Amino acid sequence: MKGLLDGTTLVLVIPAFAAAVLAVLPGYRLSARLNMVASFLTLLAAVSLFFVHAQPGTYFLIDDLNIVFIVLSTIIGFTTSVFSASYIGHELETGRLTPTNLRFYHAMYQVMMFGMNLALIANNIGLMWVAIELATLATVVMVGIYRTHEALEAAWKYFILASVGIAFALFGTILVYMAAQPVLGEGLQSMTWTVLVAHVSKFDPALLNVAFVFLFLGYGTKVGLAPLHAWLPDAHAEGPTPISAVLSGLLLNVALYAILRFKMLMTLNSTAIAPGPLMVVVGLISVIFAAFMLYRRRDIKRLFAYSSIEHMGIIVFAFGMGGPLANFAGLLQMTMHSLTKSAIFFAVGHIAQIKGTQRIADIRGLTVTHPVLGWGLVLGVIAIAGMPPLGIFMSEFLIVTSTFAREPLLALALVLGLLVAFGALMLRLQGIAFGEPTGSAAPSKASYLPIFAHLTLVLAAGIYLPPMLVVWFQHVAQMLG
C-alpha cells in the first residue's frame, strides 16, 4: 500500500491517470490546466525522490544518475505545459487545431511524460526499451497533429526512422540478454539492470560489442546523432512548438540516458571494446555537421533543431572522453542545454505566432517591436552559443580545456565545430533581433514566465552552482567512469 504513495510509483501513476482523464475531458482550458497540474504534481513526486531513497526493485531503480534526469525532465515537462497552455489557445483561435485535436494532444502529452519517466526509472532493459518506444510513438503522433503536408511528411519520416531505431535497440537488448543468460541463467534477472551491472565483467565481450553497436545506433537515432539525425529537424520544425521543446529538452536526453547506461555496462567489462572512441567520433561528426548545416537554414525552428543536434554531439563527445571532469561537464552541458533550448523554443513559438511565420528572413528587428521576447531570445541564443556568464560556457570551458590537454587534435576539431556553429547562430540572431523591424508589432499575450524561469536558472548556474548539485554531479561523474 505504501508502495503506491512513494515517489517512484507516483511519477508513473500521475501521468498515466492524467492521460486517461485528459483523453475524455472536453474543453481545452480545463484540460490545459489539468495538464499543468498533473505535470506539477509529477515534478513534486520527482523532487521527493531526492529525499526518500527507494531501494532498487525488480522493475524500478532510483539511483543518483537517473534522479538527475527525472527531475530535469519533470521540471521541463511542467514549464512546457505552462507554455503550451498559453500557446495552444492561440492555435485554437487561428484554427490550426480543433478541440478534438487538443484533447488528443493533452492525452498524448501525458502519455509521453509517462513513457519518459518509466524509461528513466526502469530497472529492466526490456522495460526501458518498451518505455522509450512508447514515448517516441507518442511524440510521433503529436508531430503530425497539424495534418499539413509538411507535418505529415515530418511525422512519417520520424515514424519510419524511429521504427528502424526501435528494431535496432531491441536487437541490442536481446543480445545483452543473451550475453547475460549464460552467466545469470534464464528469466528476468538477466535483464535486470542492477544484476547486470554486478556481473557484467563475466559476460562474453564479443556479444557485448555487437550489442552496443545496435543499442548505440538504435537509441542514437533518437538522440539525433548524425548520420541518424534525419527525422530531428523536420519533427522540430513542423510539430507544435511545445513538442519541439520537449523533444529537444527531454526525449533526446532520455535516449542519451539509455546510451549512458549501456556505456557503463561496456566500461565495466574490461575485455569488451571501450565505447568511448565511438561516442567521441560520432559526437564530433554531429557537432561539425550540424555546425555547417546551421548556415543554410531558412526556418527558425529548424535552425534551433540543428543546434540541438550540435549540442547532443558535444554532450556525447564529453561522455565519450570520460573522466570525472569531462563527465561532469557533459552532465552540466546536458542540463543547461535542455533548459536553454526549451526556453528558446518557447520564445520562438511566441515569435512565430506573432509574426505569423517561421521564415527567418521575415523576422527582423525583434528587439524593437517586442523587447522582452527579443532580448529573451538574444539571451537564449547567447547562452546556447556558449557565451558567459551563462551555464553552457562553463561546461564547454571544462570540455575543451580538459580535452585539449589530453587529445589536442580532438579539441581542435571540436573548437572548429563550436566556432562555425557560433558564427551561424550569431548571424541569424543578429538578423532576427536587430535591424529595421518587419512584420506585425502586435503585443503578445504570452506568459514569459517559462522562458525567463529557464534562463534565470541557466544564468544562475553559469555564475554559481550550489554545492549540493555539484557533489551530486561529481558522484554521477564517478559512476559513469
Next chain:
Amino acid sequence: MALISDLTVQGAQMLLVLLVAPLITGLVRKMKARLLRRQGPPILQPYRDLIRLLRKEVVLADNASWLFRAAPYLIFAATWVSAALVPTFAAGLLFSWTADLIALVALLGSARFLLALAGMDIGTSFGGIGSSREVMIASLAEPAMMMIIFSLALLAGTTQLSGIAQYMTSPSVGLRVTLGLALISLMMVGIAENARIPVDNPSTHLELTMVHEAMILEYSGRHLALIELAASLKLLVYLSLIVCIFFSWGIATAGDTSIHYALGAAAFVGKLLVGCFGLAVFETAIAKMRVFRVPTFLGAALMLGLLGALLLFVSRGL
C-alpha cells in the same frame, strides 16, 4: 663660478647660432651665384630681408586661425632650442643632456608638424600640396635618421651629442666604413629636411615643384621673418650636427679655458664655411628631381644607414 661660466658658454652658443644662421643662408646663396658666374646677392642680404620683413605689416588671410598666428613663434622657438643644444664649438654644454640626438630630431619634428598644420590652416590648395609633400619626405627621412643614430650609438655607446663628439675626438675611433656611410646618409637626410636641391628648391616659386615654400605661401611680415629665420636655423642645426659628429676635432670641452673656446668657435666657423661650400657645389652640380623620385633618394639613405649598422656588427665581429 663654474655654473656661471657654463651659463655664459650656453648663452654664447644660443646667441652664436642665432647670429650665424642667416649668414649661412647668405653664404650658400652667394657661393652658388659665384659658381654660376653670377654676381649674386650680398652675403648679408638675408639679414636685410629679415629686417625688412619685420618692418612690414602682416597680411593675414581672412580665415587664418590662432594656430596660424602662433605657429611661427613656436616653430622658431623649437628650432632655436634644438640649435642651442647641438655642441657647436664646445661639447658638454650645461644643458646638452636635456635632449639627446633622438629628442633633438623629434624637436625638429614638432616644428615641422606645426609648419605643416600652418600650411593647412588657410585652406588653400598650395598649402595642402606643401604640407602633404613635406610630411611624406619627413616620414621617409626619419627612419634613415634612426639608422644613423643606431650605428652612432653602437659606436659611441651613447646618444648624447656631447658624448658622441668626445668619442669622435678620442683616438679609439679610427677610420670606419660605417662612419662614411653614416656621413653620406646624414647628408642626404639633411638635404631632404632642409628643402635643398635636389629634393626641393629653396629659391623657386614654381608652384608645382615647391614643397617648403608652398607651405609658407600665406605668411608675411614678421611671421614670415620668424619662419625664414627658423629655416636657416634648421640648416645650421644639420650642418653643425654633421660637423660635431664627424669633424669634431678642435671642439672645446666643458671646463676648458676661454682660449680653447675661442679656438673651438673659430674652428666651428671654419668648418661651417667648408660645409656651405660643399653644399653650394652640390646644389649647383645636381638638378632638382621630381617629387616622386624623392622616396628612392631617401630610401637609399635608409639603406646606407642600415648597411652601416650591419657592417658595424661584422667589423665588431659581434
Next chain:
Amino acid sequence: MSVVILMWCVLAFLVVASIAIGLAKRRIATPMVYGATALIASVGCVTAFISLVSNQSATLRLPLGLPWLGANFHVDALSAFFLVVVDLGAAVASVYALGYGRHEQSAERVLPFYAAFLAGLNLVVLAEDAFTFLLSWEFMSLTSWALVMAHHRSADNVRAGYVYILMASFGTFTLLLAYGLLAGPDGHYGFEAIRSHHPDALHSALILGLVLVGAGSKAGLVPLHVWLPLAHPAAPSHVSALMSGVMTKVAVYAFIRIVFDLLGPPVWWWGVVVLALGGITSVMGVLYALMQHDLKRLLAYHTVENIGIIFIGLGLALAFSANGLLATAALALTAALFHVFNHSVFKSLLFFGSGAVLTATGERDMEHLGGLIHRMPLTAFAFLIGCAAISALPPFNGFVSEWLTFQAILLSPELPQWGLKLSVPAVGAMLALSAALAAACFVKAFGVTFSGRARTRAAETAHESDQFSLTAMFFLATVCLVAGLLPGFFIDAIAPSVHLVLGGHMPLQAAQPWLSIVPIAQGRSSYNGLLIFLFIAVSASLGAYSVHLFASKAKRRAPAWDGGYPEASPLTQYTAGSFAQPIRRVFGTLVFRAREHVEFPLPGETRPAKLEVILEDVVWDMLYAPISGAITFLADRLNVLQFLTIRRYLSLVFAALVLLLLAIAIWR
C-alpha cells in the same frame, strides 16, 4: 583590502547596469548612470593607484564560478597598474558621456551595457584563475558587442558587430586552448597552480602562439585587426574611446600576464616573433589609417599602430629577459607599459574630440568637414594636443614612451643571438617610420577636419560642445602634457609592476637631477621634457616679445593669396585623399595594390574628368575571404543532406551499421 574595494566597485557597476535596465527610456537615466559610473570608476582608480604605489597584493576568493575552484580575484602591482588605466579611462569616459550621452537616441540600448562593460573590463584584470578570467573576458566582449549593436538599424553596424563578435569568440577559444595546456589534463585552473609547474618547450611555444592569436585578436595585431576599424567607429564615441583606449590594453594585460607571468622563463626567439608582429602591426596600422577619411575609423587604425608599438616593447622585454639582461628588459617593459598608459589617455582624448565633432556636425567623414577650429576652438585645441601626443612629439607623453622604446632598441647589440641583433634595427626603422607616418596622418586629420574652410553647411553651422565633454577632454590633455613633462614620476609608479614581472626595474627617476629621465646612465642618454618645454616657452615668448618690441605690430585681414588665384571655392582645398596621395604613391602599390584610374574627357566633351583610386584590403582578401568562402562552400554542399528521401536516410543508417559491424569484425 584593495581587492575587496575593487570587487565592490564591480558589483556596483553591475547594480547600476541592472538599474539602468529598469529605468529604460527615462531621461533621468543618462545622468544617473554616467554619474554613478564616473563615481565608482574614480573610486576604483584611486584604490588601484594606492595599491600600485604601495605595491601590496591581495587575493579574494568567492564561492562562485567553478565549484571546486571558486572565483579567485587578485590585485598585484601589474593588475593594479592596468586597473588604474582601465578605471581612469572609465571615469573620464563617463564624465564625457554626461554631456555626450544627452544626444544619444537609443539610450536604453547603451546605458545597461555600458555599466556592465566597465564591470567586465575590471573583472578581467582582477581575475586570478583561468575560468574567471575567460568568463570576464568573454563577458567584456559580449557587452561591448551589445554596445556596438546599439545603433543596429544601419546595416554596416550590424556587419561590424558580427565581425567583432566572431573575432572575439575566436580569440576566446584560442585563449581557452592556451589555458587548457597551462592547466594540464586534471585542470589546475588557478594561476598559482599554473605558476607552480612550467610546460615543456613545445607546449610553451604552442601556448605563446595561442596567446598571441587570442590576446592579439582583441588587441588588434595585424592580421587579426579587421574587426577593430569596423567596430570602434560603430559604437557611441565614449564607448569607442573605451574600446580603443582601454579594452585593447586589457588584451595587452592578458598577454603580459600569461607570457611573462604564467608561462615561465622565455626563450629568445619568442622576442623575434613578437617584435616582428609588433613592427608589421605598427606600420600596417598607420598606413591603413592614412588611407581613411572617416575620422573615427582613422583613429581605430591608429590604435592598431600603437598596439604594434606596445608589442615591440614587449618583444624587446622578452628578448632581453631571455638573455638575463634585466635592466634593459625592465627598460623595454617600462616603455611598453608607459605607452599603454599614454595611448589610453590620448586615444580617449582623440575619440572624445571626434565624438564632439560628430555631435556638432553629424559628420564622421573628414571630406565633409573643415574650418572647425573657428567654430569649436576649445575642442580643436584639446584635439591638437592629442594629435601632438600621439604623433610622438616632444614635450608630450607619446614621445617619452617611444623614446624609451628607442633607447631599448639601441641597447639591442648587447644581445648575443644574431637573429635578434639583425632584426631589432629593422624593427627600429619600422618604429621610426610609423612614428613619422603617424605625424603625417595627424597633420591630415587635424588639418582637414579643423583647419582650412568649411566644406559643408554642417561644418559651417557647428557649435562648441558642452562643458562635460570639454572638461573630460581638457583633463586628458593636461594628463598628456604632465606625463610628458614629468615622466620620471610615472616611470617610478610603473616600476613595481615591472619588478613584479621581471624581477628587475629601471633606476629610480625621481632622484635624477632636474627631474630628467635616465634609462641606463646619464652619460648614455637622458631626456628632460620639463626643461625642453621651459626653453621653448621662454624662447618663444622671448621671440614674441622682441618681435613686438622692434617689429611693426600692424596687421591687415585680406582674402587668402593662394599664389594669386582669387576666391577659390572651399572644394579646391586639399582633401584627406589628396593629402595622403604622395604617401599612397610611395607605399600604396605595395600594401594596398592601389590603382589610380584617371579618365580625361576628350576635347569638346562636357563631362567632368574623373580620378578614382582603387585600394584593396590585402589582409582581408588573403585571409578572411578564403575562410568565409570555404565555410559557404561546405555549407552549400552539406545542405544537400537536408533534402534526401527517407530511403536515402535509411541507407545512411544502414551504412553506419554495416561500417560499425565491419569494425567489430576486424577489431581484435
Next chain:
Amino acid sequence: MHGLAFDISHLLAGSLVLVSLMMLYQDRLYALLNVFALHAVLLSLSVGWQAYIQDAPHLYVTALIALVFKAIIIPVALHRMIVTLGIHREIETTAGIGPIMLGGIALVGLSMAVMLRITPDADPIAREDLAFALSVLLLGLLIMVTRRNAVGQVVGFMSLENGLVLAATGAKGMPLVVEISVAFSVLIAFIVIGIFLFRIRERFDSVDVQALDRFRGDRR
C-alpha cells in the same frame, strides 16, 4: 536428441536466411508478397520448434501470431492495397539485381564473421540462431533501402522484424518475447495503415494530402 534439435532449428533458421535472399531478387510485387508469406511461415515454424525444445509454451503464441498475422493477414491486406491504390506491379530497384544479391551475400558473410567471434562455450543454438537472425535483419534492411516502392519497403521492414523475433525466441527463456512480437505486429499494422491512409503510392516520402482530406472529411 540435442543434436537433432540443433539440426532442425539450424535448418529452419538457415532457410529463413535463404528466403530473405530470395526476396532480394523478386522484381514483382505479388511474387514478393508470396515469398514473404513463406518467410513468415518458416519463422512461425522455427519459433514453434524453439517453443518445443525450450518447452516454453508462451512461444507458441508468438508462432501463432507470426503465422496468422504475418503470413496471412498482412499479405492479403497488401494485395488488396496494391489493387486499390493501383501501384505499379513491378518493383524498380535502385541498383541491378546482381549487385544487390552480391551485397546480400556479403552481409550474410559479415554477420557470420561478427557472430562467430562469440566464445563457443555459449549455447550453440543461440550462437547459430543469432548469426542467422543478424543476417535476416541485415537483409531486411537491404531490401528496405534497395526498393523504391512503399510495399517493398514494408516487406523489407517486416522481414527485418522477423529476424528480431527469431533472435528473441532463440534467446533461451527471454521474458516479454510475446509482448514484443505483439507490439511489433501493431507497429507494422500502423505502417500499413499509414500507407493506406496517406495514399503513399510509390515511395515512403511523398504523402498525398488531397487524398487525406477526402479521407477525413471533418477537416474544415
